[in-house]
């Protein structure tokens with residue numbers, strides 16, 4: 193059996209140095225992955241081992257690793273002395289990026305774009321702006337939602353609140369996400385609960401993921417998002433759609449919420465927007481994003497290098513072929529998963545359900561022996577890593593499959609072969625509790 197005891201290897205040495213110097217608070221580790229380089233859907237570790245990346249660095253590299261057009265654009269921007277900041281001076285790349293986002297993302301007239309560093313600050317700024325614009329303090333978010341790792345965005349994140357990682361934000365409430373797993377009548381009960389909160393006229397905004405991703409790739413019930421749009425309109429509440437992970441082509445449309453026929457008031461973007469560089473955006477009404485001036489300042493937001501990367505990403509999305517590829521490869525992946533599930537391989541019995549859209553697929557696992565589903569997914573991800581596949585656990589025992597939007601059919605097949613082997617090995621007890629003990633995960 194392949195093992196990856198890195199003791200004495202370059203990867204092992206790097207992991208040990210990392211443990212000594214890099215803060216634990218910013219790590220979400222499931223196995224000892226080191227990265228020395230990457231190309232397309234593959235990464236190379238510090239020992240020169242190549243792994244297929246079915247996470248796209250948690251979707252940050254939608255265009256794939258080492259994208260040449262991004263590298264050229266960023267190099268040009270830096271070499272030409274591009275602006276490091278939009279705080280006190282403007283520059284062409286930032287204005288162009290904002291203009292193009294406004295063209296691509298549908299909405300009412302008189303909108304603005306906030307350029308930020310990460311999904312976290314984008315959501316924080318969006319929610320603060322909604323509070324100010326409406327004069328209300330309340331925020332509705334959903335259990336199992338994830339909107340960020342700091343501040344208000346963390347405070348309305350169900351994933352972390354439930355795990356005790358952060359205090360809930362004041363005046364916020366976490367309600368049940370009416371998911372596709374519910375019956376119509378159950379979904380309506382939860383929609384009615386949201387309505388009752390909105391009717392108090394104290395809620396500034398509802399923040400919602402069109403597919404809950406870190407919560408376990410949970411799909412919305414078909415009635416949920418259209419009903420939410422209507423209830424928000426009726427109660428003067430702003431609808432903030434967090435497209436940080438599901439947006440920008442991943443589901444086979446530019447925005448994931450397009451599948452639900454809903455137009456939000458505010459859209460937040462991040463991850464893939466910067467192609468691996470720090471870049472996020474909020475697109476929303478001027479009334480939410482213009483005032484008070486100078487109230488959301490970070491020196492290097494809107495810097496020329498990040499904007500240069502963002503412009504390449506928007507070019508690729510405008511061209512449309514990577515969005516079509518995401519839709520087509522999503523079907524390939526789903527078919528391969530269903531084929532595996534129907535097989536008589538030992539690992540097939542660990543698969544409970546497949547959920548998702550396009551290149552955002554979740555494989556819900558079942559408990560294995562004395563292990564609950566969460567432990568089973570951690571062991572499956574660990575074994576997949578040993579075999580050469582990067583895939584992360586999310587939610588309550590799901591594996592998240594979110595490869596780069598550029599992935600090929602052959603890579604989908606190869607990745608699923610590795611995943612099938614990993615599940616077989618886990619089903620047969622190949623991964624011990626001690627193997628995964630060093631990795632705290634979520």
Ligand SMILES: Cc1ncc(COP(=O)(O)O)c(C=O)c1O
Pocket residue numbers: 250309310311312313315338339340341401405406434435436437438462463
């Ligand atoms: C839906 C969603 N929103 C916001 C965030 C936070 O983004 P970031 O980690 O870039 O701050 C994430 C990150 O996982 C996310 O999945």
